[in-house]
Amino acid sequence: MENSNPNHQDNNKARKPGRPGGLGNTNPNQPFNVYWIYAILSMVLIGMFFFGQNKNIKRVDWSDFQEYVNDNRIESVVVYSNKDIAEAKVRPESASYVFGENAGRFGANPFIQVNIPSTQGTSEFLDTVKREKGYDIKVRFDTTSEIWSMLLTFAPFLLIIVFWIWMMRRMQGGPGGAGSGIFSVGKSKAQLFDKDAGPRVTFKDVAGLSEAKEEVQEIVEFLKHPGNYTSLGGKIPKGALLVGPPGTGKTLLAKAVAGEANVPFFSISGSDFVEMFVGVGASRVRDLFRQAKEKSPCIVFIDEIDAVGRARGKNVNFGSNDERENTLNQLLTEMDGFGSNSGVIILAATNRVDILDKALLRAGRFDRQIYVELPDLNDRKDIFKVHLRPIKIDESVDVDFLARQTPGFSGADIANVCNEAALIAARNKKKFVERDDFISAVDRIIGGLEKKNKIITQEEKKAIAIHEAGHATLSWFLEHANPLVKVTIVPRGKALGAAWYLPEERQITTKDQMLDEMCALLGGRAAEELFIGKISSGAMNDLERVTKQAYGMITYLGMSDKLPNLSYYDSSGQEYTFQKPFSESTAELIDAEVKRMIAEQYDRAKELLSRHAEGHGQLARILLEKEIIYAENLEQIFGKRPWASRSQEILQSNEEKPHSEKEVTDTLPLPPVPSE
Ligand SMILES: Nc1ncnc2c1ncn2[C@@H]1O[C@H](COP(=O)(O)OP(=O)(O)OP(=O)(O)O)[C@@H](O)[C@H]1O
Numbered sequence: 001m002e003n004s005n006p007n008h009q010d011n012n013k014a015r016k017p018g019r020p021g022g023l024g025n026t027n028p029n030q031p032f033n034v035y036w037i038y039a040i041l042s043m044v045l046i047g048m049f050f051f052g053q054n055k056n057i058k059r060v061d062w063s064d065f066q067e068y069v070n071d072n073r074i075e076s077v078v079v080y081s082n083k084d085i086a087e088a089k090v091r092p093e094s095a096s097y098v099f100g101e102n103a104g105r106f107g108a109n110p111f112i113q114v115n116i117p118s119t120q121g122t123s124e125f126l127d128t129v130k131r132e133k134g135y136d137i138k139v140r141f142d143t144t145s146e147i148w149s150m151l152l153t154f155a156p157f158l159l160i161i162v163f164w165i166w167m168m169r170r171m172q173g174g175p176g177g178a179g180s181g182i183f184s185v186g187k188s189k190a191q192l193f194d195k196d197a198g199p200r201v202t203f204k205d206v207a208g209l210s211e212a213k214e215e216v217q218e219i220v221e222f223l224k225h226p227g228n229y230t231s232l233g234g235k236i237p238k239g240a241l242l243v244g245p246p247g248t249g250k251t252l253l254a255k256a257v258a259g260e261a262n263v264p265f266f267s268i269s270g271s272d273f274v275e276m277f278v279g280v281g282a283s284r285v286r287d288l289f290r291q292a293k294e295k296s297p298c299i300v301f302i303d304e305i306d307a308v309g310r311a312r313g314k315n316v317n318f319g320s321n322d323e324r325e326n327t328l329n330q331l332l333t334e335m336d337g338f339g340s341n342s343g344v345i346i347l348a349a350t351n352r353v354d355i356l357d358k359a360l361l362r363a364g365r366f367d368r369q370i371y372v373e374l375p376d377l378n379d380r381k382d383i384f385k386v387h388l389r390p391i392k393i394d395e396s397v398d399v400d401f402l403a404r405q406t407p408g409f410s411g412a413d414i415a416n417v418c419n420e421a422a423l424i425a426a427r428n429k430k431k432f433v434e435r436d437d438f439i440s441a442v443d444r445i446i447g448g449l450e451k452k453n454k455i456i457t458q459e460e461k462k463a464i465a466i467h468e469a470g471h472a473t474l475s476w477f478l479e480h481a482n483p484l485v486k487v488t489i490v491p492r493g494k495a496l497g498a499a500w501y502l503p504e505e506r507q508i509t510t511k512d513q514m515l516d517e518m519c520a521l522l523g524g525r526a527a528e529e530l531f532i533g534k535i536s537s538g539a540m541n542d543l544e545r546v547t548k549q550a551y552g553m554i555t556y557l558g559m560s561d562k563l564p565n566l567s568y569y570d571s572s573g574q575e576y577t578f579q580k581p582f583s584e585s586t587a588e589l590i591d592a593e594v595k596r597m598i599a600e601q602y603d604r605a606k607e608l609l610s611r612h613a614e615g616h617g618q619l620a621r622i623l624l625e626k627e628i629i630y631a632e633n634l635e636q637i638f639g640k641r642p643w644a645s646r647s648q649e650i651l652q653s654n655e656e657k658p659h660s661e662k663e664v665t666d667t668l669p670l671p672p673v674p675s676e
């Protein structure tokens with residue numbers, strides 16, 4: 001079965017070492033931060049809002065004004081000395097008198113304005129009134145209004161002009177340079193590795209991957225000697241897709257192609273195109289190709305192309321993914337647009353070809369797929385050799401041994417192991433990195449840090465032991481179950497118990513094998529029920545896998561008696577949203593079949609366990625005591641495995657206990673954190 005081990009892939013992802021992706025070029029000497037522009041603009045707007053807001057002012061005649069003052073209806077007066085105008089605030093209790101019906105409207109701003117006749121100044125008039133009647137009117141002379149109004153009229157224009165100049169300079173690659181600020185959202189974030197900058201990556205740096213290297217060798221030739229191909233009328237391919245799990249060296253390979261051909265290398269991640277602004281993705285794509293054409297011949301590498309290249313929706317979700325689709329369309333247009341002899345070759349990486357839009361894979365686009373797989377034993381040796389080069393090791397370190405310890409590791413994981421080992425040795429103040437450091441590094445990367453200090457009650461420990469012993473016992477007695485390598489109840493990372501199995505390398509899996517696997521997975525829960533009488537949450541991971549397996553067998557592989565030879569799998573990757581491809585009654589049948597299949601295997605697990613209850617009990621006791629058991633312990637208890645066991649062969653031929661790809665972990669509920 002392809003992808004028979006989804007768990008492992010997840011682990012892989014999690015422990016992928018962090019490394020710089022295609023980051024945008026942020027210019028450190030940027031003299032002018034773009035946020036200043038925002039700040040100034042918003043201040044102007046706020047200012048305009050407050051000052052430009054006209055108070056609702058009622059104009060009155062001079063004679064009315066005099067009357068109001070005489071009747072003491074005015075609270076204060078501001079005299080604008082440079083204009084022949086005075087503004088007066090009306091006492092609230094007089095508002096209705098002054099404003100009449102409109103009092104409500106003027107209520108908040110009870111101001112009146114009056115033109116001062118040239119014959120008699122307001123101030124003199126007010127002075128007289130004050131003196132004669134003793135009213136307390138505050139008078140203020142104001143000259144600022146003039147300045148303000150001038151500023152307010154011209155400031156926006158000034159700002160716009162400054163802003164404009166600044167913008168033009170930026171667009172011409174002025175002080176800020178390209179790649180920074182808001183006006184560069186449409187610029188691609190591609191990272192350029194020019195041919196003369198830094199050490200070149202070549203095929204020597206890429207270990208293993210011999211088939212992939214052979215295939216890309218041709219691209220190197222295209223780039224080096226295009227004439228050889230075009231003279232015969234052939235067209236140089238525009239792109240190739242590197243397909244494989246994370247960390248297997250896709251980026252490295254693409255870089256090596258550029259290095260071998262000695263051409264510039266643009267690197268960008270698919271997710272860098274996608275931004276929340278509409279149209280930005282498409283404009284970034286245009287920009288990327290414009291840059292690439294300028295530098296041609298060159299390689300453009302798009303990592304994680306699935307971020308933009310996912311199949312365009314069949315089900316119209318009312319424009320939810322429009323932006324991504326526009327970006328994808330632009331990419332397709334650009335790929336069609338440039339001539340096949342322009343010297344730009346696009347390499348893209350993905351680990352999900354199945355979800356890519358079919359248009360991307362059509363002839364003339366990414367019509368070649370190059371598989372970059374997880375390394376096998378020999379490849380792992382080579383990768384170790386590459387990454388051990390810079391490390392000071394002593395003679396106890398044996399590459400062959402290391403490669404055997406790391407099945408299922410990707411190139412990135414191996415790089416990580418080497419680095420980790422060096423760190424561990426440094427922590428222990430060693431002069432050289434020793435074999436033990438590598439073993440610890442491998443262990444650490446497999447299971448996260450050992451957490452011996454995690455508080456687990458004796459009862460919980462017993463439950464974990466019984467659960468794990470259940471898996472172990474069943475895997476011993478089921479013909480097709482993967483042979484067990486070791487089981488531990490030492491908590492590592494999140495898992496409280498774990499079992500390692502040797503996976504058999506098989507391309508197709510029979511129904512019997514799948515059923516046995518399910519049975520072994522159910523062994524943990526079955527042992528809990530049989531020997532503790534209480535079931536726990538520790539089996540969640542097991543149950544999830546069993547349920548998925550059963551659904552897969554019934555709906556994809558057509559392996560149930562009631563629904564034989566039917567597959568509702570859609571390899572085109574489109575998901576069914578509104579309509580299932582089967583009827584309601586079939587859906588019920590599927591559910592019933594899944595339940596039946598799991599129930600059968602569970603009964604089988606319980607039956608087998610009760611037959612070997614004594615051995616199981618011994619196993620659980622050893623586990624409790626030693627926290628770890630190996631295949632040999634099982635042999636001592638149960639005798640030779642009834643079926644020729646690959647694990648035994650391997651264990652005999654190799655003294656080391658190989659770690660293995662298949663790891664079944666169980667999570668039990670953590671004990672409550674003691675409150676301090
Ligand atoms: N075959 C290999 N030989 C040597 N080193 C490798 C190999 N594969 C991976 N590595 C190491 O792992 C690192 C990460 O690999 P790379 O970035 O090429 O993986 P990738 O397949 O592109 O991953 P992703 O799909 O997540 O982008 C490399 O920088 C290199 O150090």
Ligand SMILES: [Zn+2]
Pocket residue numbers: 467471521524525538539542664665666
């Ligand atoms: Zn389990």
